Amino acid sequence: MSVAETSNERAVQILDAAEQLLGEKGYDGVSIREVADVAGVNKALVFYYYKNKKGLFARVLERYYQAHQDALAEAFTKEEGPLRERIHRMIDAYLDFIGSHQHAPRLVQNLLSRGDPEQLLHIQAQMAGLFRWMEAALRDVTPAEGMLSARQFYCDFSGLVVNYFIFAPVLGGLWGEDPLSETALEERRQHLHWIVEALLDRLLGGAA
Amino acid sequence: MSVAETSNERAVQILDAAEQLLGEKGYDGVSIREVADVAGVNKALVFYYYKNKKGLFARVLERYYQAHQDALAEAFTKEEGPLRERIHRMIDAYLDFIGSHQHAPRLVQNLLSRGDPEQLLHIQAQMAGLFRWMEAALRDVTPAEGMLSARQFYCDFSGLVVNYFIFAPVLGGLWGEDPLSETALEERRQHLHWIVEALLDRLLGGAA
């Protein structure tokens, strides 16, 4: 039942197609027929492997969050070093991951915007790992409660990174430049590092 | 054709119902039948006033962005004062507006996540006013280009405020506290003001 056990070739093709389409057109905008066509398999086979539409996209979500968490955790934990540096590495990893999975944030936001209680619970369960982990990572810099607690900064990081990609398609027309071009992404990266410095300075008063 | 001219009573009822439902269930999750039922009118009347589904929700978007921009502009422009104070007032206005239109950000994100080119262009057109205005408001604090330009901070503010509300339904379960309660919202407000101070300090070096 777990993602790792979904090893059959066709089953993975279906999952890949579902993830791509879900990011592009949203849950209600994608039909099983479409998923099957893109995956190059028959429609009925999708039901055979994933029971129903919800089951299919639940798996997509699980696979995505697992990869996401792995990416951040590796960047933060891997090489030891001053906390400040590790946070910067985490930001880079976050940007890189979303940059190479640009449909991912759209996918999550779309599921959120549908307001299905069952799916909300599922997203919550998937996010929990990431959130607990981030809380632990920031334990030494932030107080346990109040307006400077880790949970506030979790919302911040998430919003600062994700929002940029979510709005990229419309921002392009306003800027006259593609927000997803290499140079634009590099500018955003520098901006985020600048912000991290500003926040840490105020939080730590210039100390490590 | 404009929003202001949509003065007929029934037409407004339909628009209200559409806005609410769109925020709750997303574009593809709402049927015209549902809108008509909530509005207390006949299904065919929706088509009479708004031609088709896209037309209906295009109007919803226009009305929302108009109100949004008005709210921010009033807070920023109204009372003169140091730029720093005006920015803080703008943050407050942003939070207050979204707080009293909580379905609004979900509505926009949902339309974004559908990837319909026609709707993307429409969102872009509606956002343009807000964006140009924000650029002008920050003209004295930010350079015209580069990683500290106004467009970067526009993404920041937008993400910091909007993301909190978008994820509120899932955050509640992780925190064991409702992120939309008065005390939680007040904590978020203080956090955002703290961030603004941190950013302005670094940007201006403690001046103005």
Added chain:
DNA sequence: GTCTATAGGCGGATAGAC
């Protein structure tokens, strides 16, 4: 495991009476 065929329902949209 993989396919064909089809059931059964709901959605957007229109025609036309009042």
Added chain:
DNA sequence: GTCTATCCGCCTATAGAC
């Protein structure tokens, strides 16, 4: 302006042959 009645297409899901 407002309603009733209805068309037509697409969607999820299942039955059953191979």
